[in-house]
Amino acid sequence: MPKIHLTPSFVSNPPRVRNKAKVDYFDSDVPGFIMEVRSTGKSTYYQRYRDKFGRLKQARIAPVDSITLEEARQKAKQIRSQTTMGFDPRDEAEKNRNTPTFKEFIRDQYIPYIQVHKRSWDQDSKMLELRVLPLWGNMKMSEITRDDVQQFQSNFLRAGCKPGTVNRYMALVKYIFNLAEKWDVIEKTPARHISRLEDNNCKERYLSSEETKRLLGELKNCKSQVVPDIIELLILTGARKSEVVNLPWQELDLKQGLWTIPPERNKAKTRKTIPLSQGALRILEKRKHNGSEYVFPNPKTGGPIKHFHNTWDRVRKNAGIPDVRIHDLRHNFASLLVNSGRSLYEVQKLLGHSNISTTQRYAHLTQDTLRDATELAWSSIQNGQGESGSGQKS
Numbered sequence: 354m355p356k357i358h359l360t361p362s363f364v365s366n367p368p369r370v371r372n373k374a375k376v377d378y379f380d381s382d383v384p385g386f387i388m389e390v391r392s393t394g395k396s397t398y399y400q401r402y403r404d405k406f407g408r409l410k411q412a413r414i415a416p417v418d419s420i421t422l423e424e425a426r427q428k429a430k431q432i433r434s435q436t437t438m439g440f441d442p443r444d445e446a447e448k449n450r451n452t453p454t455f456k457e458f459i460r461d462q463y464i465p466y467i468q469v470h471k472r473s474w475d476q477d478s479k480m481l482e483l484r485v486l487p488l489w490g491n492m493k494m495s496e497i498t499r500d501d502v503q504q505f506q507s508n509f510l511r512a513g514c515k516p517g518t519v520n521r522y523m524a525l526v527k528y529i530f531n532l533a534e535k536w537d538v539i540e541k542t543p544a545r546h547i548s549r550l551e552d553n554n555c556k557e558r559y560l561s562s563e564e565t566k567r568l569l570g571e572l573k574n575c576k577s578q579v580v581p582d583i584i585e586l587l588i589l590t591g592a593r594k595s596e597v598v599n600l601p602w603q604e605l606d607l608k609q610g611l612w613t614i615p616p617e618r619n620k621a622k623t624r625k626t627i628p629l630s631q632g633a634l635r636i637l638e639k640r641k642h643n644g645s646e647y648v649f650p651n652p653k654t655g656g657p658i659k660h661f662h663n664t665w666d667r668v669r670k671n672a673g674i675p676d677v678r679i680h681d682l683r684h685n686f687a688s689l690l691v692n693s694g695r696s697l698y699e700v701q702k703l704l705g706h707s708n709i710s711t712t713q714r715y716a717h718l719t720q721d722t723l724r725d726a727t728e729l730a731w732s733s734i735q736n737g738q739g740e741s742g743s744g745q746k747s
Contacts, residue, residue: 355376355378355379356378356379356380356381357378357379357380357381358380358381358382359378359380359381359382359386359388359422360422361421361422363378364388364396364417364422367388367390367396368390369394370390370391370392371392373392374391374392375389375390375391375392376389376390377389377390377399378390380426380429382426383400383426383429383430383433384433385400385401385402385411385429385433386398386399386400386401386425386426386429387399387400387401387411388417395416395417396416396417396418397413397414397415397416397417398413398414398415398416398417398420398425398428398429399411399412399413399414400412400414400428400429400432400433402432402433402436403436404436404441404443405439405441410441410443411443412432412442412443414428414429414432415428449493449495452493452494452495452538452539453493453494453538454490454491454492454493454494455485455486455489455490455491455492455493455494455497456486456489456490456491458494458529458533458538459481459486459529462532462536462538463529463532464477464478466532472620472622477525480521480522480525481525484522485505485522485525485526488505489501494533494538494539495539495540497530497543498543499543499544499545499546499547501543502526502530502543502544502547503547505522505523505526506519506523506547506550509522510550516550516551519550520549520550523544523547523549523550526544527542527544527547530542530543530544531544558676558677558678558681558684558685559681559684559685559688560674560677560681560682560685564672564673564674564677565588565685567672567673567674568584568588568668568669568672568674568677569585569588570672571668571669571671571672572584572585572668574671575664575667575668577661577664578652579649579650579651579652579658579661580658580661580664580665580668581668582636582639582640582649583597583598583649583658583661584665584668584679584682585632585636586633586636586637587679587682587683588682588685588686589630589632589633589636589686590612590627590629590630590633590686591682591683591686591687591690591703591704592612592614592627592683593620593680593683594679594680595618596614596618596619597649598649598657598658598659599618599647599657600612600647600648600649601646601647601648602646602647602648603646604618605629605637605648607629607634607637607638607641610628610629610634611626611627611628611629612626612627612629613625613626613627614626614627614705619705620705621705621706621707623705623707625705627703628703665679683704686703686704687700687704687712690703697709697712700712
């Protein structure tokens with residue numbers, strides 16, 4: 354293993370290798386800097402070093418014909434500095450080779466995980482296939498940077514997507530990279546500190562007393578045997594649509610007036626018990642002898658009704674509330690409770706929210722309620738002033 358002062362002329366025309374596979378030429382200027390010349394005529398720069406355990410290793414710098422000698426020397430010096438501080442470029446290179454691509458991580462780790470831990474896993478899968486995998490699928494997980502994630506967010510806006518849509522995708526991306534960091538696939542998530550967009554388009558739709566009366570009247574006129582009862586139970590319980598349409602009799606205790614939803618049917622993955630009002634019990638008692646394991650079976654199949662948008666659309670239009678969505682009935686239930694003086698804690702329990710911050714979205718106070726509150730404050734002030742004034746000496 355000859356040691357020489359490597360020069361550009363030597364590098365461009367090294368001695369031909371005979372009777373062996375290769376020859377290593379050690380540079381006299383930079384310790385451990387090597388030019389490897391192979392019998393094929395190809396040459397490569399390397400830097401030899403010892404790792405923290407004293408083992409001799411060498412890191413590949415670049416082929417001789419792709420970089421100048423001076424550039425190779427500078428890279429060799431950088432490697433020497435890094436290894437002195439305990440950094441091992443070979444281990445880092447090996448780690449990068451073993452890091453999965455985004456597509457591999459989603460396929461082999463993320464999807465199997467959420468299939469067990471997330472009820473809406475199929476929605477995640479669709480979102481990834483539509484927008485994310487085409488963009489990052491072939492990139493290594495460690496290659497994706499904060500700038501890439503920020504650009505992903507910006508591209509959505511330029512494409513005309515609403516902030517709410519962008520935030521949903523960003524929440525998915527952040528969740529994926531947080532899991533990758535937790536599982537030691539990457540050192541640090543690139544999505545950290547990227548803020549949600551301000552969403553001023555959040556729909557808050559609540560029913561007035563008059564709108565509620567019209568809706569209930571249209572439900573009585575509806576020809577469907579099942580859908581009106583589904584909608585009325587949604588109004589009276591604030592339950593989710595999926596919880597009602599798939600409701601089996603075994604979850605109900607009509608004597609005690611309780612509906613217990615098991616964790617596997619609850620979005621929060623917890624057991625939820627809903628006390629049933631007299632109105633809700635009236636609906637359920639009416640359906641007791643339907644001959645099905647479900648409270649609201651499809652008359653044709655006997656299974657749960659999967660779709661009833663056309664019926665709902667006709668009912669809401671006839672009631673003069675074409676903009677009200679099924680999920681707005683849940684908003685409305687929470688609003689009625691809050692406006693009746695019930696605490697957010699009670700509303701949280703009835704809606705089955707795991708986080709009180711979620712409940713606060715539904716804590717809508719009507720203008721009449723707020724006006725009553727200000728009138729009460731004014732009355733208290735007036736009474737206080739009157740008592741104070743009557744007690745003053747002239």
